[in-house]
Amino acid sequence: MFKLFSGTSNPKLAAGVSRLLHLPLAASEVVRFENSEIRVRVNEDVKNHTCVLIQSTSNPTDTHLMELFFFCDALRRQEAKKVIGIIPYFGYARQDVQHRPGECVSVNVIIKFLESIGFYKVYTVNLHDEATEGVFSIPFKNINAFPVLAKEIQKYLKLVSTDSTAVVSPDHGGVERARKFSDELFGHQNHTISVIEKKRDLEHIHESVALDLYGDVKGKVAILVDDMITSGGTLIHAAQLCLDRGASKVLAAVVHHDFAPGAAQKLQSSAVERFFMTDTIALKEDQKFEKLHEVSIAPLLADELKHLM
Ligand code: R5P
Numbered sequence: 001m002f003k004l005f006s007g008t009s010n011p012k013l014a015a016g017v018s019r020l021l022h023l024p025l026a027a028s029e030v031v032r033f034e035n036s037e038i039r040v041r042v043n044e045d046v047k048n049h050t051c052v053l054i055q056s057t058s059n060p061t062d063t064h065l066m067e068l069f070f071f072c073d074a075l076r077r078q079e080a081k082k083v084i085g086i087i088p089y090f091g092y093a094r095q096d097v098q099h100r101p102g103e104c105v106s107v108n109v110i111i112k113f114l115e116s117i118g119f120y121k122v123y124t125v126n127l128h129d130e131a132t133e134g135v136f137s138i139p140f141k142n143i144n145a146f147p148v149l150a151k152e153i154q155k156y157l158k159l160v161s162t163d164s165t166a167v168v169s170p171d172h173g174g175v176e177r178a179r180k181f182s183d184e185l186f187g188h189q190n191h192t193i194s195v196i197e198k199k200r201d202l203e204h205i206h207e208s209v210a211l212d213l214y215g216d217v218k219g220k221v222a223i224l225v226d227d228m229i230t231s232g233g234t235l236i237h238a239a240q241l242c243l244d245r246g247a248s249k250v251l252a253a254v255v256h257h258d259f260a261p262g263a264a265q266k267l268q269s270s271a272v273e274r275f276f277m278t279d280t281i282a283l284k285e286d287q288k289f290e291k292l293h294e295v296s297i298a299p300l301l302a303d304e305l306k307h308l309m
Pocket of ligand 1: 173226
């Protein structure tokens with residue numbers, strides 16, 4: 001009475017979850033027409049089944065979103081009992097307030113669509129701002145991928161001591177996120193977080209500068225924590241500032257690689273020694289680079305789904 005579907009945005013992750021659950025992916029097809037419209041068809045009997053769809057709304061965001069909506073519609077028309085959306089990367093999550101007068105609040109619009117189209121419950125991974133959770137009026141769960149990233153960094157550093165490691169947020173908005181990561185890394189809450197003062201120029205997309213660093217990174221391994229990388233600017237500038245302030249090396253723990261064109265090359269030649277990131281978004285060939293250490297969240301998703309089966 002449970003079926004697992006994969007959209008086209010991250011089939012490798014969906015296949016990983018299906019393997020771990022010993023549950024084959026249910027049959028469906030997504031046709032792309034030359035005029036860019038898509039058509040989704042569910043090729044299974046789903047009547048009275050709980051259906052779970054894995055689909056990241058990553059770049060091309062709007063196309064992947066429409067596919068997610070159409071899947072839900074197709075499943076509901078076939079009388080699925082419940083449709084559950086697993087959206088490992090939640091596109092538009094950063095547009096959660098009016099940064100300037102006249103702007104839309106895009107994430108609220110997406111949530112309205114998800115609700116009105118008939119999703120029963122939505123899961124995502126490290127949503128940009130936890131406050132967005134309050135916008136949902138259907139059940140929602142924000143899965144935390146920091147335990148898996150912290151574990152990989154612990155292995156990489158062999159032994160992590162609070163004294164020799166500084167967890168750094170690359171902007172003020174990320175302080176709570178960095179704290180959450182360091183709770184996982186150190187296994188306790190008696191630590192301080194260093195913070196970078198970042199200034200973003202909203203008139204020029206993808207441009208930001210790291211103005212100052214509050215905290216002590218001298219002689220320490222600085223671990224920059226963020227939810228996503230797009231242009232790479234935030235982390236690249238933050239890493240350089242950590243080194244300028246005496247950090248012995250810089251690592252990065254970031255959940256989503258929402259890379260803009262050219263980001264991979266810039267990150268490879270940056271001051272960061274290694275980027276620990278998850279597979280919420282499928283990487284294209286030209287987005288892979290040597291310093292990137294990708295950790296799969298398939299086990300986290302499979303654990304969640306086990307409760308539903
Ligand atoms: C900002 O609030 C986010 O948490 C990320 O720091 C930001 O979106 C990263 O973007 P970029 O890589 O383009 O600097």
